[in-house]
Amino acid sequence: MEQTVSYTLDSTLETVDHAEEKATRIATELGFGEDEVMQISMAVREGAVNAVLHGNAYAPDKKVVLCFERTSEDLVITIRDQGKGIDLEGIPNPLAPENLLKTSGRGIFLMRSFMDVVEIRPSQTGTEIKLIKHVHGPSAGGKEASQ
């Protein structure tokens, strides 16, 4: 993988699947272990769902920008949408007893569970989600990157 790879994607359900597939491929190439690859791909999927559904609301004129950056210590994934910006204060804690049986609202919680750092920056022109997974050793998990 190059140091930085960026994709501009439509606001569709297919984008969610494509984002997950790209995350799986890139994390695998970087040598992350099977569990970490699953965590990264699931966090990216949840971020993409957030961007497509809650950010851009499937609007055909709005795009999702997905960026993977390999730094010396981290895999940094950025997901940007062009929506109105999510209200972080309005997201209830999905682990609170009164919210356990809600059918939605677990996406950001899962991202935070699976990644080392999650930064969410909402604005009136869109939301940027930054997902960071630390790379352990020369390549994550000490494995050779596949082609």
Add this chain to the structure above:
Amino acid sequence: MSMKLNTRQVDGVTIVDCSGRITLGEGSVMMRDTVRDILAKGNKKIVLNLGEVNYIDSSGIGELVSAFTTTKNQGGELKLLHLTKKVHDLLQITKLYTVFDVKDDEAAAVKAFK
């Protein structure tokens, strides 16, 4: 791999064998429609066999919760069977593992209905 559902009856209990991915879109919709169909036919004892479910996202988790509450609200009971490690771990971190009645043996699951 897309979602596949197969429904069968064992001693008055409807067992839904699920395989593939329960994710936003087709997988979640199939799950919802199947559970609604079962309840509409008057079957209130449901087991979701998740032994072949290799992936589930937050929408899929929401669909399991929806199936559970919909069944309960109609006077029925829904149990989960054969969780894969991935699904088990997800239910643990979302604190849903103790909400669902989870079984690892089909005969025991069928017998456990009141």
